[in-house]
Amino acid sequence: MIRDFPLPDLGEGLTESEIVAWRVAVGDRVELNQIIADVETAKAVVELPSPFAGVVTALHAGEGETVNVGAPLFSCDTGEGGSGEGAPDDSAAARPVAPGAGAAPARDQGADDAPGPNLVGYGAGVESGPKRRARRTALAADLVPALPAETAPPVDDAASAPGAPPVAAAAPPSERPRSTPPVRKLAHDLGVDLAAVHGTGERGLITRADVEAAASARPTSEATMAPESTETGPQVGAAAVGDVRIPIRGVRKHTAAAMVASAFTAPHVTEFLTIDVTATMDLVRSLREDRAFAGHRVTPLAVVAKAVCLAARRTPDVNARWEESSQEIVQFASVNLGIAAATERGLVVPNVKAAERLTLIELADAIGELATTAREGRTRPADLTGGTLSITNVGVFGVDAGTPILNPGEAVILAMGAVRRQPWEHRGEIALREVMTLSLSFDHRLVDGQQAASFLTDVGAILRDPARALTMI
Incomplete structure (x- = not known):
């Protein structure tokens, strides 16, 4: 059976992590609780253990890439029988436990409030299904303020730009586009209307790449263009030989x-x-x-x-x-x-x-x-x-x-x-x-x-x- 391991919530309300280094490669056999990757949160580097044993079939992100909480991190063939890929498996062998804690009790799939398996080093397993989606959507709606209308470009501009990514119809006033707080902040800084962006992430989640693509595809209006300058010094945003650009992330x-x-x-x-x-x-x-x-x-x-x-x-x-x-x-x-x-x-x-x-x-x-x-x-x-x-x-x-x-x-x-x-x-x-x-x-x-x-x-x-x-x- 092929099972996906989603990036868990590492605590403190963090919504994403960056892959610092993979400890495994496709084709490697991993054991239960074996360290598979080092990921960087906003404050620290955390070692992630595997929640099951098997053979690695896919790594869904490269080193240096950012992964949203709940998005697939890697896939593993556990060698167990099942009706299809990604089907839940509650066997004790596939359930990591904290040292000395003994086997985890079987989870009742019909009880939404039952705690999931605990991965060594962090808390309850990531929920899946409609209830998780509802909770994450509600959480995003509660924590993130709506994007001010005056900072959003006209939807027509983004839609008419050559090579612009597909756009979705604006969300009703009572709904907000699905994204994480860092992505909303990025959209606000770049002047991108999230309601006009098509999310390519899991279940339509709007990612950084989606926002950056929308920003780069938007035509520059005369009002936002910098006037020509007679100065010989470097201009803001201009590329020059020897300039080094360092992504603002992590610590x-x-x-x-x-x-x-x-x-x-x-x-x-x-x-x-x-x-x-x-x-x-x-x-x-x-x-x-x-x-x-x-x-x-x-x-x-x-x-x-x-x-x-x-x-x-x-x-x-x-x-x-x-x-x-x-x-x-x-x-x-x-x-x-x-x-x-x-x-x-x-x-x-x-x-x-x-x-x-x-x-x-x-x-x-x-x-x-x-x-x-x-x-x-x-x-x-x-x-x-x-x-x-x-x-x-x-x-x-x-x-x-x-x-x-x-x-x-x-x-x-x-x-x-x-x-x-x-x-x-x-x-x-x-x-x-x-x-x-x-x-x-x-x-x-x-x-x-x-x-x-x-x-x-x-x-x-x-x-x-x-x-x-x-x-x-």
Whole structure:
């Protein structure tokens, strides 16, 4: 029997994923839960296991291509009897289970509410049939606003363009063309009316390619044509020798959307504090030389992280979230401390859960592990959600200070500057000391200047004299 494996929902409401690498090829035999592909969501690279054993008969997307949730990813000949291709098979052998979970119970095909089989690494199996279609359509209708009429080109223009793709009649006002939120955003940016686009995806779903084809086929009107310029510099959209075009997707796309949303939602204010951190650097060096801590890499970042956790206890307003929908400020019981990490795929901010409960050594180990997995592209989606406040270490790039943008939903973000030896007043004299600048950006809806200053000075006091931390425990 030939069975199709649709791309599952990998969580967080993501509607598509990009194929990073195939681990199998057509003709390969795969085992149950064998990793078949690496796919990139908006935040992380996820390994996909096979939901059944058999021989791979088709790969429905190439590396670098984007696949919508629910669209076929690969097909496999399971070698089982059946009345036709794609027929459902609920045998225990074709049902992957989580380690130690035992065999999954048989599913009643007549009960729509029965959970599907669980793939290792993610939740319930993807629904199929009319109910799934109804739910996905309803979800798209609830989450995505209608495309403003003034941004849509006339239907006649798209239909009359030479080589234009087939178009469908405009949907009634009560219905919306079937597409995903990223595709709707693309259509809005390109000025394409989704009601005039024929979807070539599964069950008529409008894909990126459909939108791009409609945009390229639409004739350029005189009103939208750029006037001729006498300047010799490169024009927007013009191709030039040596230009490099990089698709906006994956982590870069998610980061851009998150930063724009944060910058234009939360009123940002930044405060700065320059301090003598010689005592902190002495502490770091002494711990590295202590055999009792061999195998543990304590860094200035770890000390700052511990200071942030202690200071947040004294100023709980910084560990909070503004909830517009409920008109409430939520102060969190724990500090899920985000650590910004620069990777080849872009900036990610995994977080250490309940960081306030960890010792300095445990916190150093947790931060080191997060940084390693982030650089290797193995960060789990769970580590990228639920953060309550964050730290970014711009000092490793030789930068003294900055005005970092908040992660959406967080009240503060602290930037660590570079540690520099410079003349500084010390005990009434001028001496060479190790100095750092801290930059604290905060959401002024949640945090006032006095609260931000109290938090920042508490962090600075601990870094100036780590023993002071004993007075804050």
